[in-house]
Amino acid sequence: MISKIINIGxxxxxxxxxxxxxxxxxxxxxxxxxxxxxxEIGENLENNKDQNIIDAENGLxxxxxxxxxxxxxxxxxxxxxxxLRSEGKTYQDIxxxxxxxxxxxxxxxxxxxxxxxxxxxxxxKSFLKKGTTTIEAKSGYGLTLNDEIKSLEVIxxxxxxxNLDIIPxxxxxxxxxxxxxxxxxxxxxxICNEMIPRVAEYKLAKFxxxxxxIGYFSVKQSERILKTGMDYGLLPRxxxxxxxxxxxxxxxxxxxxxxxxHLMHSNKDALKAMxxxxxxxxxxxxxxxxxxxxxxxxxxxxxNSGGEIAIASDYNPGSCTIQSMPMIMFLSxxxxxxPLEQGFKASTYNPAKALKLDQNIGLVKKGYIADLLIWNIKxxxxxxxxxxxxxxxxxxxxxxxxxx
Numbered sequence: 241m242i243s244k245i246i247n248i249g250x251x252x253x254x255x256x257x258x259x260x261x262x263x264x265x266x267x268x269x270x271x272x273x274x275x276x277x278x279x280e281i282g283e284n285l286e287n288n289k290d291q292n293i294i295d296a297e298n299g300l301x302x303x304x305x306x307x308x309x310x311x312x313x314x315x316x317x318x319x320x321x322x323x324l325r326s327e328g329k330t331y332q333d334i335x336x337x338x339x340x341x342x343x344x345x346x347x348x349x350x351x352x353x354x355x356x357x358x359x360x361x362x363x364x365k366s367f368l369k370k371g372t373t374t375i376e377a378k379s380g381y382g383l384t385l386n387d388e389i390k391s392l393e394v395i396x397x398x399x400x401x402x403n404l405d406i407i408p409x410x411x412x413x414x415x416x417x418x419x420x421x422x423x424x425x426x427x428x429x430x431i432c433n434e435m436i437p438r439v440a441e442y443k444l445a446k447f448x449x450x451x452x453x454i455g456y457f458s459v460k461q462s463e464r465i466l467k468t469g470m471d472y473g474l475l476p477r478x479x480x481x482x483x484x485x486x487x488x489x490x491x492x493x494x495x496x497x498x499x500x501x502h503l504m505h506s507n508k509d510a511l512k513a514m515x516x517x518x519x520x521x522x523x524x525x526x527x528x529x530x531x532x533x534x535x536x537x538x539x540x541x542x543x544n545s546g547g548e549i550a551i552a553s554d555y556n557p558g559s560c561t562i563q564s565m566p567m568i569m570f571l572s573x574x575x576x577x578x579p580l581e582q583g584f585k586a587s588t589y590n591p592a593k594a595l596k597l598d599q600n601i602g603l604v605k606k607g608y609i610a611d612l613l614i615w616n617i618k619x620x621x622x623x624x625x626x627x628x629x630x631x632x633x634x635x636x637x638x639x640x641x642x643x644x
Contacts, residue, residue, distance in 0.1 A: 243292040243640055244285060245271040245612075250300045251281070252620050253604035254589040261581045261620075271301070273610040276639035281606060294642060296614045299634045302584075302623075303604055304373025304611035305565035308591035309501050309522055309552035312363050313391045314344050314381050315351040318558045331531055331559060332483075340558055341381070341415045348381040348391065356394045357401075363555075363563075364402045370564045370630060373611035373638050374405040376552075376595055378449055380414030383427075385434050388412045392444035403638045405611075407595050410436070410445035410474060413457050413465050428461050432468040440472035446596075447498065448474035452488035459487045466495055475596065481506040493517045499550065499594040503537055504528070508545060515547035520594040523578075523586075524554040525571035526562040536571075539578040549578065550590040570624035580621055610640040 248269045255262040264281075272280040321334050321343075334340050348356065367375055377398075379391035388410065395408045412435045413428075420427035439445050448469030452462035466476040475498050480488030482502035492500035493513035500506075500514060501522035514521060523537040542549050551572045554560045562568065565587050572578040578586065592602030601609050614634040617623065626632060636643045 241275060241292060241640070242288060242290065243273040243294055243610075244287075245273070245294045245296050245301070245614075247298055248296045248301055249298040249618070251604050252300060252302050252584075254585045254602070256589060256598070256603060256605075261584065263620075271604070271610075271612075273640040276609055276641075278604070278606055278608050278610050281604070294635065294637070297616070297634050299614040300617050300619075301604060302613050302615065302620075303588045303602055304613055304636070304638065305371050305587050306591040306595065306597075306602055307367065307372045307375040307553050307555070307563075307565060308499070308550055308594045309524060309554050310375050311378050311380060311554070311556035312360055312375070313356065313377060313379060313394055314348060314557045315356050315359055316344075316347040316557070318343060321558060325532065342418065344381040344557055345383055345415070345417060349384070349387050353390050353394055353397075356390070357397050360394060360398060361401065364398050364404050364406070366563055368402075368404050368636060368638065368643055370566075371613050371633060371636060372404070372563070372565055373636070374407065374592070374595070374597070374601055376407045376409055376447070378409040378411040378414075379445075380411035380449075383412060383414065383417040385430070385438060388435055389438060389442070389444065392439060392442075396444065403641075403643055407447070407597070408445045409447040409449050409477065410439045410469070411449040411451075412436075413450040413462070415451065415456060425461070428457075428464060431465055436465075436468050436472050436474065440474060445474060447477050449477040449479065451479040452486060452491060453479065453482055454484050454486045459491050462488065463491055463495065466497070470495075477501065477594075481510075485510075489514055492519050498596060501552070501554075502527075503542070504535070508541060511542055511545040511547055515542075515545045519547075520550050520590060521547045522550045522552050522591070522594055523572065523576060524552055524560070525576050526568050527554045527560040528575070529571055530560040530562065536575040539572065539576040539582070543582070548590050548593065549582065549586045550594045551578070551583065551586040552591060564627060566623050566627035570627040573624050580624070583624065584620060610637055612637040
């Protein structure tokens with residue numbers, strides 16, 4: 241099918257050749273789409289009686305948002321923990337009493353695959369409503385071979401039953417389950433010897449992620465897991481230095497991971513090493529905000545180190561229930577010292593780069609997938625400025641089709 245977008249007020253996208261923001265507002269601008277791909281952008285493009293016409297209503301067009309760090313595969317919620325945090329308990333306090341990730345593990349293990357799918361599907365649809373057209377989604381609330389496989393199979397079911405593109409990540413190394421607390425290396429053995437081979441055999445994940453943090457997986461354990469994943473074709477990513485400088489960012493540089501995420505306490509030498517090895521720095525200001533913390537990642541440290549920044553929601557049941565990328569832009573601009581244009585790049589092109597999809601999505605460009613947002617706005621700054629107003633979407637276009 242061929243579609244043509246007409247009555248475009250402005251196209252705003254990152255230019256990956258000039259490495260700068262591109263704003264095109266020439267008159268009679270149109271976008272031609274064949275099947276799911278942009279085949280031409282220009283003035284007064286050829287008309288065809290069989291074309292499907294999409295009216296932009298003089299709106300501003302951007303790429304769809306790419307959210308490169310989410311945990312949407314869980315069962316039940318942890319709203320009761322929010323009450324505890326409002327009373328002064330910290331994330332770590334709650335975890336020590338069996339809450340946090342451990343609570344989500346218990347609930348997911350008790351649920352069937354079908355129950356998890358039915359509960360997760362509305363969450364997945366909500367991403368699209370908020371303008372996110374691709375997400376990365378992690379397992380990690382099962383932590384047994386069968387429950388991790390179950391979680392990844394739910395991601396596949398969601399991919400097959402929604403318009404959202406979901407990139408699967410195996411994260412059996414999210415925490416140590418209670419049954420392995422006295423023998424943590426035995427759980428690392430389970431991940432390396434049984435979980436990763438099975439995930440790879442079933443082709444259920446693109447990435448392998450590890451929570452490399454003091455009190456969770458050590459640098460040595462994380463390196464072993466990630467290198468085993470690499471041996472099986474799973475690309476490495478890390479949760480790094482969220483609570484302390486644990487050496488995780490340096491590990492990300494050493495193994496040339498696709499990304500290292502959080503980076504609240506990473507030192508400047510490690511950030512420089514990441515930049516030198518093309519590791520994308522993913523910052524998650526929504527988590528800082530949701531947990532009521534006051535110290536945000538300083539994006540200037542990453543930029544001054546030569547690093548590329550992506551921003552993501554970290555959507556999960558315990559430490560961030562935000563799905564809106566405009567809100568994540570707002571937080572990164574206001575609290576992480578990330579300039580507006582860089583925040584836009586960090587929510588479109590750079591997260592695509594972190595997911596190794598930057599040749600296909602994240603730009604409004606010929607040859608790219610037609611994942612587009614049509615906005616009832618005049619300037620880019622209005623996106624984070626009015627982050628909570630979904631009425632500003634004229635249309636969400638996914639794979640060349642208007643999503644209702």
